[in-house]
Amino acid sequence: MSPPQVIDAIPKATAEPWTNKENQASTPAPQAVAEPKIDFNGNYTFAPIKEWEVSRAMSKRYFKDMYERAVSDVVIVGAGSAGLSCAYRLATECPHLKITIIEASVAPGGGCWLGGQLLSAMIVRKPTDQFLTEVGVPFEDEGNYVVVKHAALFTSTILSKVLSLDNVKMFNATAVEDLIVKQDSTGKQRIAGVVTNWTLVSLNHDTQSCSMDPNTITAPVIISFTGHDGPMGAFCAKRIVKSGLVEQLGDMRCLDMGRAEPAIVNRTREVYPGLIVGGMELSELDGANRMGPCFSAMLASGEKAAWTAIDIINNSKIVDGEIVA
Ligand SMILES: Cc1cc2nc3c(=O)[nH]c(=O)nc-3n(C[C@H](O)[C@H](O)[C@H](O)COP(=O)(O)OP(=O)(O)OC[C@H]3O[C@@H](n4cnc5c(N)ncnc54)[C@H](O)[C@@H]3O)c2cc1C
Secondary structure (H helix, E strand, O other): OOOOOOOOOOOOOOOOHHHOHHHHOOOOOOOOOOOOEOOOOOOOEOOOOOHHHHHHHHHHHHHHHHHHHOEOOEEEEOOOHHHHHHHHHHHHHOOOOOEEEEEOOOOOOOOOOOOHHHOOOEEEEOOOHHHHHHHOOOOEEOOOEEEEOOHHHHHHHHHHHHHOOOOEEEEEOEEEEEEEEEEOOOOOEEEEEEEEEEHHHHOOOOOOOOOOOOEEEEOOEEEEOOOOOOOOOOHHHHHHHHOOOOOOOOOOEEEOHHHHHHHHHHHOEEEEOOEEEOHHHHHHHHOOEEOOOOOHHHHHHHHHHHHHHHHHHHOOOEEOOEEOO
16 A cells, blocks of 8 residues: 655745735735645644634634523523433423523533542432433443443533534533523513523622623523532522522431432422422422432433423413513
8 A cells, every 4th residue: 555645734935924025015925725634744734724713713603602592492500410411301302492501610510520439430220221321321230220430421421412412502611690580471470591601700700890790591491400509509599599589498418318319300390480400409409318429310300300391391382582371
């Protein structure tokens, strides 16, 4: 077999443009452009690109997405194991729905890059192994439960599946700072959207001299999976209590795997009109037990929330992201 043909690197300009008066004329001299070439013998050649092309390629898409997603069908807050499981079920069942994920961290995945105590394996009790099979995550069968060799294998697989679906857009490094609460056409209060900001801005409201106004996304259904209480966590649960929509937080109770997992899944629900809460955030709201490093309930709670959202949407008349009947 003959060796691969090697193309010369991009030829150097004969003179530096800033020293050559002729080159300062309005029409720049055409440059010879080398074909892109894979050559790992010292002559790997990229197709040419301009800096502004990169800027425009990113910003055009980002701001088009922002424009379109200002009205969404469902907003999922938090892209941990529960949020990603919800997005997967919702987006695959309803390809016509615009599903927008808001994730405060730069890296989505929440606490599901490791198992318990920073160990690698992820434990999932049956029958939730069926969800893993559907998503395409391999596991070892241990009888009543299965083991994914590394939690990151679950998170990276489901993340790649979710992000490749046309109806899903994720805005990461973006935090939900507040909820939109409005009266619907019957005069009943409901959660009608989220107030967002880039997380770095959210974290710096107090350090800047001017106030940084947030943005909004209107949607008939918000699903919150912001995890445990923390600087950002359990956000929607805490917000509805603070604003008097719900009386009080139950606070997460001590560990009991047997009670905790079914409680989270079976109580995943619309906690206030327009707002569904699931995952570990629900344990903070309801005062459910924690279950320790067993992820079955997170996955199943995500799925339950998806079915609950589908039910709400199918039974509502929605105009421009607002429920009108
Ligand atoms: C104190 C503590 C106890 C734990 N106990 C358990 C346990 O009992 N059982 C268990 O399974 N796991 C436990 N974990 C581990 C882990 O949190 C969970 O297993 C699991 O990751 C929870 O899944 P989740 O999807 O509900 O939330 P998470 O994986 O925590 O994901 C929440 C996501 O929401 C994002 N987010 C938070 N606030 C906002 C906001 N305002 N706007 C946008 N995004 C936001 C976060 O960045 C994160 O990515 C515990 C962790 C801690 C810190």
